[in-house]
Amino acid sequence: MKANLLGKKIAFYVLIIVVWQGIDSADIWPDNIFPSPIEVGEDLLFGLSDGSLLYGIGTSMWRLIIGLAIAIGGGMLLGIFMARVETVNQTIGSLVLGLQSIPSVAWVPLAILWFGLTDSGIIFVTAIGAIFAVTINTYTGVKNIDPSFIEAARNMGAKGSQLVTTILIPAAFPYMITGFKQGWAFAWRGVIGAELLFSFLGLGFLLNVGRQLNDVSQVIAMMLVIMGIGILIDGFVFKKLEDKVMTKWGLR
Amino acid sequence: MGKIEAKNIVKYFQHDGKPLKAIGGVNLTVADGEFVCIVGPSGCGKSTFLRILAGLEKPDDGEILLDGKKLVNTGPDRIMVFQEGALFPWLTVEDNVEYGLKVAGIPEKERHDISKRYLDMMQLSQFANSYTYQLSTGMKQRVAIARALVMDPDVLLMDEPFAALDSQTRDLLLVEMQMIWQKTKKTIIFVTHNVPEAAVLGSRVAVFSHRPSVVKKSLDIDYKRPRVAEDENLGQFEKQILSALRHQGPK
Ligand SMILES: Nc1ncnc2c1ncn2[C@@H]1O[C@H](COP(=O)(O)OP(=O)(O)OP(=O)(O)O)[C@@H](O)[C@H]1O
Ligand SMILES: [Mg+2]
Numbered sequence: 166m167k168a169n170l171l172g173k174k175i176a177f178y179v180l181i182i183v184v185w186q187g188i189d190s191a192d193i194w195p196d197n198i199f200p201s202p203i204e205v206g207e208d209l210l211f212g213l214s215d216g217s218l219l220y221g222i223g224t225s226m227w228r229l230i231i232g233l234a235i236a237i238g239g240g241m242l243l244g245i246f247m248a249r250v251e252t253v254n255q256t257i258g259s260l261v262l263g264l265q266s267i268p269s270v271a272w273v274p275l276a277i278l279w280f281g282l283t284d285s286g287i288i289f290v291t292a293i294g295a296i297f298a299v300t301i302n303t304y305t306g307v308k309n310i311d312p313s314f315i316e317a318a319r320n321m322g323a324k325g326s327q328l329v330t331t332i333l334i335p336a337a338f339p340y341m342i343t344g345f346k347q348g349w350a351f352a353w354r355g356v357i358g359a360e361l362l363f364s365f366l367g368l369g370f371l372l373n374v375g376r377q378l379n380d381v382s383q384v385i386a387m388m389l390v391i392m393g394i395g396i397l398i399d400g401f402v403f404k405k406l407e408d409k410v411m412t413k414w415g416l417r
Numbered sequence: 418m419g420k421i422e423a424k425n426i427v428k429y430f431q432h433d434g435k436p437l438k439a440i441g442g443v444n445l446t447v448a449d450g451e452f453v454c455i456v457g458p459s460g461c462g463k464s465t466f467l468r469i470l471a472g473l474e475k476p477d478d479g480e481i482l483l484d485g486k487k488l489v490n491t492g493p494d495r496i497m498v499f500q501e502g503a504l505f506p507w508l509t510v511e512d513n514v515e516y517g518l519k520v521a522g523i524p525e526k527e528r529h530d531i532s533k534r535y536l537d538m539m540q541l542s543q544f545a546n547s548y549t550y551q552l553s554t555g556m557k558q559r560v561a562i563a564r565a566l567v568m569d570p571d572v573l574l575m576d577e578p579f580a581a582l583d584s585q586t587r588d589l590l591l592v593e594m595q596m597i598w599q600k601t602k603k604t605i606i607f608v609t610h611n612v613p614e615a616a617v618l619g620s621r622v623a624v625f626s627h628r629p630s631v632v633k634k635s636l637d638i639d640y641k642r643p644r645v646a647e648d649e650n651l652g653q654f655e656k657q658i659l660s661a662l663r664h665q666g667p668k
Contacts, residue, residue, distance in 0.1 A: 311503070313499050313501065313503035314503055314505060316468075316473050316491075316497075316499075316503070317497070317499060317503040318516070318520075319473070319491050320471055320472075320473065320491050320492075320493070320495075320496060320497050321493055321496065321516060321517035321520055321564075321568060322492060322493045322517060322520045322521055323520045327520060331516070331519075331520070332505070335505070335507040335508075336505070336507065338507065413507065413548060414506050414507060414548075414550070415506060415548055415549070415550025415551070
């Protein structure tokens, strides 16, 4: 069953490449507008061999990780406060919903004005794009905790930060993971978008360089890398984490 | 020690925007080491009363004394066993049982020894590393009881812990409960719907009236232990409880 599924997937991607190569061979569009898969592959190899691609990936990933860590830490804190303190929910809560509707690239101008063309600016855009998804899911998670869990814990003597770390966070974790997943997706879009506009190193920057050089195959190569990293992180980091938590909780 | 006194407990709830008197002045004194069962009609405020004893809810009037000291907050001197167990699904059986000890800052080794003793007592040692979804309802209930017992509370508060069980499992736990009580000498206050259950467990049964509830009757059950539900000699006690329940007067 599993081999069968893998076979289907491989066949599908091979088919795409074959069709792509076929269209290219038909010479409908000039090569500088519609490159062949081989040219794109060569660009990837070249990027790998001169280190620029790995450096770009490293830079983007580093910014992503810091931005996402800030978003997860801050989002959890904010979400827990919103869920447990009614005043915080009534005030900051409404603002969070509004802020969440701002696409992360819309923060770029502000980030440039505040931080200049720096890593901090890009990390700011990444974090702010992701934080509210984490906040809202954490809030929902904490609100949905079976009240008897909290009462039982208080009855056994837990209070304050102990209650937060031993009950609120683990009890709300299945929801929080959804927040992390959404947050990661927003953060990845945010970091690439910001790098495009900041034009300051990273994969988004390499993508933009491709455009400036009119190098379509470089542009496509970078898009493939961005997609590939997305699939890997989704499938290996978050899917695994989710599976683990769900199994442990007996939710599947 | 664990002498607990409820003095003139009154509790209101908001119902359709108007205050509804749920508990109308309950007085109940439970001596150290006594096993008291509370029975009463549905909705009369038994759970609420137990939650007030646990300090999870504030009474609108009256006070709770433990060994003569007025109680304000919840705390591990009175441990509640919830009807649905309220076990933490993200922890193993063992970690559930050790939760309160960990909160109290007891070192791992000692924690382990204590939890092992109670898991053995509840015949759960084999399942120490299982998660709660892997347990039957009866086993979950035993974990909940073990989790309460490790805290070595002065008073054990139990809210219909056996209500969701089939009769065989219940019969087993009824015997176990009596053994635990005789072994640990805890003060136990046990809420139940089930009259035979009250007669088997209680050294005394307190019958609550309809809302706003008061203690309608307090009945001593002087009878040898361990008792079993089939024992016909318990029938006379059951009859007295039932008649106290029936003579509630107008609602
Ligand atoms: N949080 C609450 N808000 C409003 N009303 C409540 C609340 N908790 C309990 N009540 C009301 O108080 C009364 C007593 O409830 P309680 O749960 O204590 O009854 P009970 O005796 O335990 O009933 P049962 O035997 O069905 O478990 C009920 O009328 C209920 O509707
Ligand atoms: Mg109840």
